Amino acid sequence: MNTVNIVKISYRSLGRNKLRSFLTMLGIIIGVAAVIAMLAIGEGASNAVKEQIAGLGTNMLIVFPFASTQGGVHYQAGTTSRLKEGDVTAIREQCPAVEYVTPITRVVTQIIAGSENWRTNVFGAYPNYEKIRNWPVSSGSYFTEQDERDAAKVCLIGQTVAQNLFGAGSVPIGETIQIRNLPFKIIGVLSPKGQNANGDDQDDIVIAPFSTVQRKLEGSIYAGAIFASAISSAAVPVAGQEITQLLRDRHKLRPWDPNDFTVRTQTEIASTADATTKTMTLLLASIAGISLIVGGIGIMNIMLVSVTERTREIGIRMAVGARGGDVLTQFLIEALTLSFAGGLIGIVIGVLTSEFVSNLQKWPIIISPESIGLAFTFAAIIGIFFGWYPARKAANLNPIDALRYE
Amino acid sequence: MAGSIISVKHLVKIYKMGDFEVHALRGINLDIEAREFVAIMGASGSGKSTFMNIVGCLDTQTSGEYLLDGVDVGKMDKDELARLRNLRLGFVFQAFNLLPRTTALENVELPLLYSNKLSSAQRREKAMEALDAVGLGDRSEHYSSQLSGGQQQRVAIARSLVNDPVVILADEPTGNLDTRTSVEVMEIFQKLNARGITVVLVTHETGIAQFAERNVVFTDGKINRVITVADRKIASEELPKIPVLLDEMES
Numbered sequence: 001m002n003t004v005n006i007v008k009i010s011y012r013s014l015g016r017n018k019l020r021s022f023l024t025m026l027g028i029i030i031g032v033a034a035v036i037a038m039l040a041i042g043e044g045a046s047n048a049v050k051e052q053i054a055g056l057g058t059n060m061l062i063v064f065p066f067a068s069t070q071g072g073v074h075y076q077a078g079t080t081s082r083l084k085e086g087d088v089t090a091i092r093e094q095c096p097a098v099e100y101v102t103p104i105t106r107v108v109t110q111i112i113a114g115s116e117n118w119r120t121n122v123f124g125a126y127p128n129y130e131k132i133r134n135w136p137v138s139s140g141s142y143f144t145e146q147d148e149r150d151a152a153k154v155c156l157i158g159q160t161v162a163q164n165l166f167g168a169g170s171v172p173i174g175e176t177i178q179i180r181n182l183p184f185k186i187i188g189v190l191s192p193k194g195q196n197a198n199g200d201d202q203d204d205i206v207i208a209p210f211s212t213v214q215r216k217l218e219g220s221i222y223a224g225a226i227f228a229s230a231i232s233s234a235a236v237p238v239a240g241q242e243i244t245q246l247l248r249d250r251h252k253l254r255p256w257d258p259n260d261f262t263v264r265t266q267t268e269i270a271s272t273a274d275a276t277t278k279t280m281t282l283l284l285a286s287i288a289g290i291s292l293i294v295g296g297i298g299i300m301n302i303m304l305v306s307v308t309e310r311t312r313e314i315g316i317r318m319a320v321g322a323r324g325g326d327v328l329t330q331f332l333i334e335a336l337t338l339s340f341a342g343g344l345i346g347i348v349i350g351v352l353t354s355e356f357v358s359n360l361q362k363w364p365i366i367i368s369p370e371s372i373g374l375a376f377t378f379a380a381i382i383g384i385f386f387g388w389y390p391a392r393k394a395a396n397l398n399p400i401d402a403l404r405y406e
Numbered sequence: 407m408a409g410s411i412i413s414v415k416h417l418v419k420i421y422k423m424g425d426f427e428v429h430a431l432r433g434i435n436l437d438i439e440a441r442e443f444v445a446i447m448g449a450s451g452s453g454k455s456t457f458m459n460i461v462g463c464l465d466t467q468t469s470g471e472y473l474l475d476g477v478d479v480g481k482m483d484k485d486e487l488a489r490l491r492n493l494r495l496g497f498v499f500q501a502f503n504l505l506p507r508t509t510a511l512e513n514v515e516l517p518l519l520y521s522n523k524l525s526s527a528q529r530r531e532k533a534m535e536a537l538d539a540v541g542l543g544d545r546s547e548h549y550s551s552q553l554s555g556g557q558q559q560r561v562a563i564a565r566s567l568v569n570d571p572v573v574i575l576a577d578e579p580t581g582n583l584d585t586r587t588s589v590e591v592m593e594i595f596q597k598l599n600a601r602g603i604t605v606v607l608v609t610h611e612t613g614i615a616q617f618a619e620r621n622v623v624f625t626d627g628k629i630n631r632v633i634t635v636a637d638r639k640i641a642s643e644e645l646p647k648i649p650v651l652l653d654e655m656e657s
Contacts, residue, residue, distance in 0.1 A: 002522035009519055016507040316503045319464055320517040320565060321492020323485045399491075400464040403503065 025342035031295025032346025039371035040354035097239035102126035103223035124213025140188030303386035315402030335387025417470035448624030496566025500578035556587035593641035
């Protein structure tokens with residue numbers, strides 16, 4: 001058999017039936033484009049969720065003062081904190097699984113800038129709060145160890161505070177705000193963090209050096225809480241045990257005494273993150289699966305119909321002397337050509353659609369080579385198989401049966 | 407038998423339709439000489455088309471023997487049969503069976519593409535020769551849909567003869583044509599026959615059968631009788647006697 005002739009026959013046949021060729025290709029184009037676009041959008045969403053979860057700071061541990069008991073009466077948690085800055089120093093020095101640690105104190109108060117005022121949380125913390133919460137500034141800079149030692153009247157403000165005091169889009173670095181009649185210089189604006197798991201606005205915050213808040217705003221020797229971060233997410237439980245043991249020793253608790261504090265880790269969040277990631281992966285897989293099936297059925301239908309409709313043509317070709325193999329090769333070349341051309345056009349359209357959706361919805365997209373490969377390979381295999389299979393059935397008939405086919 | 411190009415013995419074809427069987431051919435014995443012009447006649451369902459399809463290697467017999475030029479066709483596989491259809495046989499159908507959206511020339515070239523002996527220039531030349539032989543050299547670039555029924559049938563005949571077959575088989579070639587066009591087609595067959603090609607033709611019209619040398623009449627899957635045509639009609643002599651239709655004259 002002369003393959004050159006068969007190739008010629010195939011391309012003549014494709015060129016002769018431009019509408020049919022285009023429609024067949026369209027099935028493949030839509031199938032491939034749909035899969036690529038769906039996966040790009042889905043993966044973009046999945047990635048955005050993963051980033052948000054990573055932004056929570058999953059290595060974090062929080063030590064709260066526990067409810068104290070006097071004469072059998074339980075007092076509200078945190079009413080009598082026995083956590084001191086000395087505990088923080090001890091944790092930093094004696095707990096190898098802990099990377100950063102800071103005392104936290106909080107005052108809820110009115111703050112004033114010019115003619116505007118706002119009620120918010122003023123937190124006192126060490127500069128390493130940035131590392132523990134994984135919360136950088138969007139402009140300006142964090143306060144330094146020197147500011148902490150000097151109890152400098154500097155502060156960082158959250159996005160919500162900046163908006164309410166200085167208007168949207170402003171960058172009030174160098175401005176001064178009044179907190180309990182003390183002037184604080186703004187040295188940085190925190191990057192937006194959004195809502196936490198309870199729905200609280202985390203950007204409604206002012207952060208100042210711990211020493212400044214404790215001495216100048218609060219006047220207490222105790223810390224409201226201790227935030228720490230473990231060296232890795234795997235080390236979180238170990239860090240928790242180390243802190244618990246250390247604080248029991250420092251608070252001189254006897255073995256039968258209950259803890260006068262509680263260490264809360266972010267393992268719940270970590271497991272939530274894990275579950276969310278799994279859900280997203282499953283969702284993506286389902287989207288890909290459904291898109292592939294829908295696309296595949298489309299390709300299959302159009303191939304089956306267009307090739308079955310050509311049974312008579314196959315009969316004519318065999319009547320004038322085409323062998324079964326000649327006919328099959330012709331249909332295989334046609335299917336290959338349509339599948340590859342359609343697949344390539346589908347990739348282009350899929351990528352363009354993803355970009356378009358991304359621009360329109362401000363939705364992050366990720367076009368992975370795997371999704372392109374998956375869509376293309378699947379479409380090509382379906383296209384080629386269903387272009388070949390009905391042709392094979394027709395080529396196996398006696399020519400007269402193929403000719404009589406209606 | 408010497409000189410016998412088609413020789414069938416006890417040819418039987420049974421179609422199975424679910425539970426019951428249809429006996430289309432009930433034992434045909436027939437020899438057709440080389441260069442002969444034979445018309446197969448019979449009513450619908452008499453088995454004449456089934457016989458032609460088997461002789462044309464488009465279908466296979468249930469039992470019996472079929473020798474084409476002394477070669478046992480029954481023992482051939484599908485690819486060998488395809489080669490036989492391509493090189494030794496030409497088949498003309500009642501429904502023309504041209505490829506749609508394809509020019510006359512490309513339709514005629516089709517068997518040559520599958521035989522693979524010629525360059526594309528030689529192929530074109532040979533296809534043009536065949537089209538000239540049926541008087542359609544000036545219509546080579548016309549698409550099937552742009553040709554009349556008679557012209558389509560002539561393209562189909564050109565296609566059947568392009569590979570220089572030994573036998574041309576035609577199944578009701580005039581069934582879809584008017585009287586005058588039918589005679590024109592018969593003229594071509596008689597010309598080809600004169601060139602030495604064996605022509606076997608199926609028809610139910612006695613008028614058409616008169617153009618053959620011998621008529622074989624099928625009844626109910628058997629050969630009823632074989633008649634040698636006494637006063638054979640010559641198509642080129644008949645044509646002037648047939649009035650040209652008015653609308654044809656105008657166009």
